[in-house]
Amino acid sequence: MRKVRLAHPVDLHVGKRIRQRRWLVGVTQQQLAERVGIKFQQIQKYETGANRVSASRLWDIADALDVPVSFFFDGLESSDTENAETHDSVPADLMGDKEALDLVRSYYAIPENQRRRLFELARVLSDVA
DSSP states (O other): OOOOOOOOHHHHHHHHHHHHHHHHTTOOHHHHHHHHTSOHHHHHHHHHTSSOOOHHHHHHHHHHTTSOGGGGGTTGGGTTOTTOBOTTSOBTTGGGOHHHHHHHHHHHHSOHHHHHHHHHHHHHHHHHO
16 A cells, blocks of 8 residues: 655745746746756656655756755745735735746846836836725
8 A cells, every 4th residue: 555645845835936936937847857857747746746856956956947045945934824915915925826927027028128117107006006
C-alpha cells in the first residue's frame, strides 16, 4: 500500500512563486526546464508542490529566472492566510493571478514616459473611486 504525501505548505508556496516569476518574465515550463537541465514535467511537479525542490535545484531555477533564492520564500509568513486581504483591499495573492501578471507584463512593455502617465491616471481614478 502506497503512502500518499500531502504537499507541505512551504512546497506549495515555493512552487507558486516559481510559477508567478515564470509567468511574469514570459517563460514557458519547457523553456525553464531547458535552462535548468530537467524535463518540463518536473517543473510542473515543482509548481504544484507535488515534488519538493532541492536547494541546488532552487538555486538553478533562481538563476534561470534572474531572482535571488529568497524570492521564492517572500510572503511565506502570510501564506496560511490565503484569502486574506492587505490594508489596501488588494488580494493577498495578487501575483498568483495570471491576469494580474499579464497586466504587469503589459504595463512594463509600455514606453516609460507613457507608463508614468498611465500610472498617474490610475492613481487619480483610484482616488475618485
